[in-house]
Amino acid sequence: GIPWQEIVDVYKTAMNLDGMRPVGLHCHIGSQILDTSPFVEAMAKMMDLASQIVEIGGEIEMMDFGGGLGIAYAPEMRAPTPADLAAGILPVFKDRCNELGISPRMILEPGRSIAADTTVFLTRVNVVKKAHVNFVGVDAGFNLLARPMLYDAYHHAVVANKADRKPEEKYTVVGPICESGDILARDRNLPEIERGDIVAMLDAGAYGFSMASVYNGQPRCPEVLVNGGKAELIRQGEDRSVFLEGQIVPPRLLK
Numbered sequence: 001g002i003p004w005q006e007i008v009d010v011y012k013t014a015m016n017l018d019g020m021r022p023v024g025l026h027c028h029i030g031s032q033i034l035d036t037s038p039f040v041e042a043m044a045k046m047m048d049l050a051s052q053i054v055e056i057g058g059e060i061e062m063m064d065f066g067g068g069l070g071i072a073y074a075p076e077m078r079a080p081t082p083a084d085l086a087a088g089i090l091p092v093f094k095d096r097c098n099e100l101g102i103s104p105r106m107i108l109e110p111g112r113s114i115a116a117d118t119t120v121f122l123t124r125v126n127v128v129k130k131a132h133v134n135f136v137g138v139d140a141g142f143n144l145l146a147r148p149m150l151y152d153a154y155h156h157a158v159v160a161n162k163a164d165r166k167p168e169e170k171y172t173v174v175g176p177i178c179e180s181g182d183i184l185a186r187d188r189n190l191p192e193i194e195r196g197d198i199v200a201m202l203d204a205g206a207y208g209f210s211m212a213s214v215y216n217g218q219p220r221c222p223e224v225l226v227n228g229g230k231a232e233l234i235r236q237g238e239d240r241s242v243f244l245e246g247q248i249v250p251p252r253l254l255k
């Protein structure tokens, strides 16, 4: 990126270069943003920059107001809706565009808010071990849902086959991978868990499959599309042949 203080100079330089035609501005203010005010603030700053660019004779055909609209990963969280975002930014955009006499195409980058809550990640309980904490060992690890290990991210956990039961105890849900960080959910109040139960990790539709790997000899899981009462397999689960896929054995080693 370019620091905002330098943008007008950079734009001017680009306007005077052969083979370059600067057509707009783009910003990216961050990810998982749970309040619309930073978007409004960024837009005001971007419109100030657009105004300076118009003043030097520059064209503004598009403006990209990047930054991810946050989602409520936990039940007590509140996240803005696309309508909340529109209510915050559109008046500023319209007013400033009218004032400057420009009509750029507006681009947004709402990120995970498009897809995260479309997907639940289901995993089966292999073992319950009551130690210094109550461990629930499940058959899927951080190779399939990386965010908790990668950023200590919170995904809400529900015992899918006991979703209507009251929480009874605190459990820590761990995967089968031999890494101390293979923890999907820590200290969660859940109904009594037994071997064979299904734990659902919610909001896995963004940075779920796309971050999954076959680390530690664990093939990736299938994906199922559920629509009303209908379930359709939309991605095959992998088998162990995936570990050898694409490998090339140099012929000299086969002699």
Ligand SMILES: Cc1ncc(COP(=O)(O)O)c(C=O)c1O
Pocket (backbone or CB within 6 Å): 028, 030, 031, 032, 066, 067, 068, 069, 070, 109, 110, 111, 112, 113, 206
């Ligand atoms: C260029 C760009 N736009 C938007 C986003 C927001 O996406 P998300 O809300 O999924 O983090 C990101 C993510 O970091 C990004 O890199």
